[in-house]
Amino acid sequence: MGRWEPNARERLEQAALELYREHGFEQTTVKEIAKRAGLTERTFFRHFADKREVLFPHASPLQEALVGAVDESPQSAAPMDSISAALQAAGALLMERRELARQRQVVIAANAELRERELIKLATLAAELAQALRRRGVADPAASLAAEVGIAVFKTAFERWTSEDGEQGLSQLVRAAFDELKAVTAGK
Known part of the structure; x- marks a missing residue:
């Protein structure tokens, strides 16, 4: 093996994902992952x-992208609109990694x-989004509610995206999940 390997x-x-699926997460070792990748444990x-x-x-590039999108959303945007736009933008970021996500x-x-x-990761994302909304002047409980609901919508859409062909x-x-949420809350 050379000292530098591209795409390590x-x-x-x-x-790792292949081995986790073949043998289970608990049974897979770092040594096996490195060997399968043609690299050393040190590189891992x-x-x-x-x-x-x-x-x-x-x-987390996802967290950075989400918070950045909320920070950059128009000041006149409603909290849920800022969250929705951020989550839709994050969707574009993840598109090229669909198979890995699955x-x-x-x-x-x-x-x-x-x-x-x-679940802890999703809670952390919601907390970061709520904080981004607070920096924009959105008070609680609105900031927390918008962030938590946004993450619930994202989770639903993400599960559908990774399970469907x-x-x-x-x-x-x-976007479709947000539309469905609006229909549910409007009583339709």
Whole structure:
């Protein structure tokens, strides 16, 4: 193996997901992941702190994109409109990783500890979105409600996106879920 390998992080992610699906998360070791990727354990630990971080990275481009989109939304936008626009923009960010997202969801669904970690991640996203709304002058409970509802809508759309083979993109499914929420709350 050479000192530098192209796409090491992506190769490690793919190898980990394959092994998690084949043998289960608990039974898979870092050594096996590195070997499958054609890399060393040392390289694995340059990219990830542990094998859970493959599924839940500390630096979250999704969180950064969501908060950035809320921060940049027009000041006149209603809180739910800011959240909706941010979640739809995030959908575009995730489009190229659909297959990895599907594999990740299968692994998470098969492990109670990982499902719990996913819920914590979603709660963290909601808290960050609520904080972004507060910076825009939205008071509580409106900021918290908008963020929590937005994450619930996103979760519903994301689960549908990763489980269906349809042509719809995640952004479209987020928009459709928000439309459905509006219909439900309007009593239709």
